[in-house]
Amino acid sequence: MTTIETKLGWDVFKLGAEAHIIIDQEVCQSVCQMRPCLHVCPADLYTLNDQEEVQVDYEGCLECGTCLISCPHNALTWHYPGGGSGVQYRFG
Numbered sequence: 239m240t241t242i243e244t245k246l247g248w249d250v251f252k253l254g255a256e257a258h259i260i261i262d263q264e265v266c267q268s269v270c271q272m273r274p275c276l277h278v279c280p281a282d283l284y285t286l287n288d289q290e291e292v293q294v295d296y297e298g299c300l301e302c303g304t305c306l307i308s309c310p311h312n313a314l315t316w317h318y319p320g321g322g323s324g325v326q327y328r329f330g
Protein backbone atom coordinates (compact mmCIF):
# COMPACT_ATOMS: atom_id res chain seq x y z
CA MET A 239 0.00 0.00 0.00
CA THR A 240 1.30 3.44 -0.92
CA THR A 241 1.97 5.65 2.10
CA ILE A 242 1.12 9.35 2.39
CA GLU A 243 4.84 10.13 2.58
CA THR A 244 5.42 8.38 -0.73
CA LYS A 245 2.51 10.22 -2.35
CA LEU A 246 3.79 13.57 -1.08
CA GLY A 247 7.18 12.71 -2.56
CA TRP A 248 5.57 12.57 -6.01
CA ASP A 249 4.44 16.19 -5.81
CA VAL A 250 6.58 18.97 -7.23
CA PHE A 251 7.20 22.18 -5.29
CA LYS A 252 8.39 25.36 -6.95
CA LEU A 253 9.82 27.86 -4.48
CA GLY A 254 8.38 31.36 -4.62
CA ALA A 255 10.37 34.55 -4.21
CA GLU A 256 9.02 35.11 -0.72
CA ALA A 257 7.28 33.20 2.04
CA HIS A 258 3.53 32.87 1.55
CA ILE A 259 2.98 32.10 5.25
CA ILE A 260 4.10 34.65 7.84
CA ILE A 261 3.87 33.90 11.56
CA ASP A 262 3.34 36.69 14.09
CA GLN A 263 5.72 35.41 16.76
CA GLU A 264 4.60 38.03 19.27
CA VAL A 265 1.06 36.66 19.20
CA CYS A 266 2.23 33.05 19.41
CA GLN A 267 4.48 33.74 22.36
CA SER A 268 2.05 35.90 24.29
CA VAL A 269 -1.32 34.19 23.99
CA CYS A 270 -1.14 30.72 22.42
CA GLN A 271 -0.66 27.77 24.72
CA MET A 272 -2.19 24.89 22.75
CA ARG A 273 -0.35 25.67 19.49
CA PRO A 274 -2.64 23.64 17.24
CA CYS A 275 -0.56 24.52 14.17
CA LEU A 276 2.04 22.02 15.40
CA HIS A 277 -0.46 19.19 14.98
CA VAL A 278 -2.83 19.95 12.11
CA CYS A 279 -0.60 20.36 9.07
CA PRO A 280 -0.96 17.25 6.86
CA ALA A 281 2.62 17.69 5.67
CA ASP A 282 3.91 18.25 9.24
CA LEU A 283 5.59 21.53 8.32
CA TYR A 284 5.23 23.33 11.65
CA THR A 285 7.96 22.82 14.25
CA LEU A 286 9.56 24.59 17.21
CA ASN A 287 13.05 26.03 16.89
CA ASP A 288 15.68 26.18 19.65
CA GLN A 289 14.02 29.28 21.09
CA GLU A 290 10.65 27.49 21.29
CA GLU A 291 9.34 29.66 18.46
CA VAL A 292 6.92 28.18 15.95
CA GLN A 293 8.32 27.98 12.45
CA VAL A 294 6.92 26.67 9.18
CA ASP A 295 8.80 25.14 6.25
CA TYR A 296 6.53 26.84 3.72
CA GLU A 297 8.46 25.37 0.76
CA GLY A 298 6.59 22.07 1.21
CA CYS A 299 3.16 23.62 1.66
CA LEU A 300 0.21 21.75 0.13
CA GLU A 301 -1.88 24.96 0.10
CA CYS A 302 -4.72 23.33 2.03
CA GLY A 303 -5.29 26.27 4.41
CA THR A 304 -5.68 24.07 7.47
CA CYS A 305 -3.14 26.01 9.54
CA LEU A 306 -4.87 29.27 8.75
CA ILE A 307 -8.30 28.18 9.93
CA SER A 308 -6.94 26.29 12.94
CA CYS A 309 -4.99 29.24 14.38
CA PRO A 310 -7.22 30.58 17.17
CA HIS A 311 -5.43 33.93 17.40
CA ASN A 312 -5.15 35.04 13.77
CA ALA A 313 -1.38 34.96 14.00
CA LEU A 314 -0.89 33.83 10.42
CA THR A 315 -0.71 35.89 7.28
CA TRP A 316 -1.42 33.39 4.52
CA HIS A 317 -1.81 33.75 0.78
CA TYR A 318 -1.35 31.46 -2.18
CA PRO A 319 2.20 31.40 -3.59
CA GLY A 320 2.87 33.74 -6.50
CA GLY A 321 2.18 32.71 -10.07
CA GLY A 322 4.13 29.66 -11.19
CA SER A 323 5.28 28.72 -7.68
CA GLY A 324 3.84 26.39 -5.06
CA VAL A 325 2.73 22.79 -5.24
CA GLN A 326 1.99 20.78 -8.37
CA TYR A 327 0.06 17.65 -7.49
CA ARG A 328 0.85 14.39 -9.22
CA PHE A 329 -1.56 11.47 -9.37
CA GLY A 330 -4.24 13.19 -7.25
Ligand code: SF4
Nearest residue numbers: 266270274275309313
Ligand atom coordinates in the same frame (compact mmCIF):
# COMPACT_ATOMS: atom_id res chain seq x y z
S1 SF4 B 1 -1.81 28.23 16.42
FE1 SF4 B 1 -1.49 30.34 15.68
S2 SF4 B 1 -1.06 31.57 17.50
FE2 SF4 B 1 -0.84 29.41 18.07
S3 SF4 B 1 1.39 28.99 17.84
FE3 SF4 B 1 0.35 28.41 15.91
S4 SF4 B 1 0.49 30.24 14.57
FE4 SF4 B 1 0.92 30.89 16.68
Ligand code: SF4
Nearest residue numbers: 279299300302303305
Ligand atom coordinates in the same frame (compact mmCIF):
# COMPACT_ATOMS: atom_id res chain seq x y z
S1 SF4 C 1 -1.59 25.36 4.21
FE1 SF4 C 1 -1.77 23.16 4.78
S2 SF4 C 1 0.12 22.21 4.04
FE2 SF4 C 1 0.45 24.43 4.03
S3 SF4 C 1 1.47 24.82 5.98
FE3 SF4 C 1 -0.76 25.15 6.28
S4 SF4 C 1 -1.56 23.19 7.01
FE4 SF4 C 1 0.49 22.80 6.16
